[in-house]
Amino acid sequence: MKKMFTMLLVVPILILVAGCGQNTTAKNDKITVVASTDFYAQVAKTVLGDHGTATAVIHDSTVSPEEFEPTPKTAKLVAKANVVVAxxxxxxxxxNGMAKSNGRKAQLIRVGEDVLHEKVGVNPHVWNNPANMQKLATKLAADFAKKDPKNKADYEANAQKYVQQLKPVTDMVAQLKAQGKGKAVAVTEPVYDLMLSAVGYKISDQDFAEEIEEGADPKPNDLQALQNDLKNHKVQFLVENTQSSGNIISSIVKLAKQANVPVVKVTETLPTGENYVSWQLNSLKQIQKIQEEAGK
Structure with a gap:
């Protein structure tokens, strides 16, 4: 029901976007980027350097982009952009619709489809693999250069700068992958699956996690299988999305602790005061500690 309300709300907002865009003119030649989330805005800001601005629509770490309801303020923000990153x-x-209704004919870059060439139906939490963020930086540099050829070298250098900023994350991913080796882990939701795959682990409860993410009660067989995996130590650890709650999740986390199965706590959105690198390292260091304890 909430998704339907959001769709109904977007229609008049799109009309407002079009109206705002018709009267919006660039005050200078700098590129103006609007991104759905703060971690995508951070990539764009780094690649732009002094040649533009990048602003996130969602700053509140408690708001999920999947459930975000755009407002007239959102419309005005998007109307000023000539590049929109979703x-x-x-x-x-x-x-998507807001970018297309933008009177300045903003370029819409969808990370999943336009950078990674994926289709709807795959895991959408693509930012949790740092390799995807590197690809986004490269894509942005190329697209910014097309709009502003005289600063092409700067954009390319800035993209490489972003890639270097990710090195603490990519180095730790490589380190952890050596110990992952296809070992099984469980998750309360598929939020962190792409990072877990990057470090070599295999998700044992994919069906259960997807059912929870969709807001449905898990099938009894899926719930029982996860409970058995925890009780019998068939998984290395459990990954909990701490921004999602409910009796079932609480009971699973409690069972994991009772069975002495480590729990890795992650969030779907960027915590206040963090950047992408510090955010990812916080989660990876929890896995690192688990691997070190297991190796003793």
Whole structure:
């Protein structure tokens, strides 16, 4: 019901976007980027350097882009952009229509579809693999250069700068992957699956996690299988999305702790005061500690 309300709300907002865009003119030649989330805005800001601005629509770490309801303020923000960066894959689809209604004919870059060439139906949490963020930086540099050829070298250098900023994350991913080796882990939701795959782990409860993410009660067989995996230590650890709650999740986390199965706590959105690198390292260091304890 909430998704239907969001769709109904977007229609008049799109009309407002079009109206705002018709009267919006660039005050200078700098590129103006609007991104759905703060971590995508951070990539764009780094690649732009002094040649533009990048602003996120969503700053509140408690707001999920999947459930975000755009307002007239959102419309005015998007109307000023000539580049719009969305996650895509159905995750922040409210931004697609707003970008297309932009009177400045903003370029819409959907990370899932336009950078990674994926289709709706795959795991949309693509930012949790740092390799995807590197690809986004490269894509942005190329697209910014087309709009502003005289600063092409700067954009390319800035993209490489962003890639270097990710090195603490990519180095730790490589380190952890050596110990992952296809070992099984469980998750309360598929939010962190792409990072877990990057470090070599295999998700044992995919069906259960997807059912929870969709807001449905898990099938009894899926719930029982996860409970048995925890009780019998068939998984290395459990990954909990701490921004999602409910009796079932609480009971699973409690069972994991009772069975002495480590729990890795992650969030779907960027915590206040963090950047992409510090955010990812916080989660990876929890896995690192688990691997070190297991190796003793």
């Amino acid at each position: 996650n895509g894959l159905g995750y922040d689809s409210w931004l």
